[in-house]
Amino acid sequence: MNVQIEESWKKHLQPEFEKDYFQNLTEFVKDEYSHSQIFPPGKLIFNAFNLCPFDKVKVVIIGQDPYHGPGQAHGLCFSVNDGVRFPPSLMNIFKEIKSDLGTDAPSSGNLTRWAEQGILLLNATLTVRAHQAGSHQNKGWESFTDAAIKALAEEREHLVFILWGAYAQKKGAFIDRSKHLVLSSAHPSPFSAYNGFFGNKHFSKTNEYLKVHEETEIAW
Numbered sequence: 001m002n003v004q005i006e007e008s009w010k011k012h013l014q015p016e017f018e019k020d021y022f023q024n025l026t027e028f029v030k031d032e033y034s035h036s037q038i039f040p041p042g043k044l045i046f047n048a049f050n051l052c053p054f055d056k057v058k059v060v061i062i063g064q065d066p067y068h069g070p071g072q073a074h075g076l077c078f079s080v081n082d083g084v085r086f087p088p089s090l091m092n093i094f095k096e097i098k099s100d101l102g103t104d105a106p107s108s109g110n111l112t113r114w115a116e117q118g119i120l121l122l123n124a125t126l127t128v129r130a131h132q133a134g135s136h137q138n139k140g141w142e143s144f145t146d147a148a149i150k151a152l153a154e155e156r157e158h159l160v161f162i163l164w165g166a167y168a169q170k171k172g173a174f175i176d177r178s179k180h181l182v183l184s185s186a187h188p189s190p191f192s193a194y195n196g197f198f199g200n201k202h203f204s205k206t207n208e209y210l211k212v213h214e215e216t217e218i219a220w
């Protein structure tokens with residue numbers, strides 16, 4: 001699979017790599033890549049971690065699954081490769097940014113620029129079979145990504161955790177609200193965006209919090 005993870009994350013997550021569940025997960029994922037079309041490409045499985053080292057994280061956005069259509073997923077939740085049409089949830093994210101901050105939607109849905117500013121764009125499950133949403137859930141990825149969130153929540157302070165939808169909220173339930181800012185709302189999916197995602201002002205609230213704690217604001 002040619003998978004490598006950034007050094008600071010490797011250090012913090014080393015105990016996970018030794019556990020039985022991770023050995024089983026590795027075997028499962030290797031097998032899947034050997035006979036099926038799996039997204040993202042193997043070298044991008046840990047892209048969210050590689051673009052945003054542990055000590056550089058300022059904001060965490062939690063997604064569920066990689067996109068399962070060809071050419072979309074590249075290891076960052078909600079993000080798509082350059083030249084790929086915006087999925088509906090991402091379109092709604094850009095609409096809320098426009099409403100909240102007045103910033104126009106970019107020409108590309110590639111959120112690498114967010115990751116490079118300190119946003120960990122973390123899916124709960126890091127791989128998926130083509131055209132089969134949720135096909136790699138409950139294989140061990142969730143334990144691994146829980147460990148990453150826990151390490152940040154416990155060892156860092158004044159981070160912003162953005163939890164859109166019931167799944168992300170459940171995954172972030174243990175985060176200490178006295179130590180971090182936790183922003184929750186409906187998911188940006190077309191099915192729920194009008195039930196509290198639009199108007200949540202999470203982007204300006206994030207920047208206000210970062211500013212108070214003397215961190216550079218995000219250029220959304």
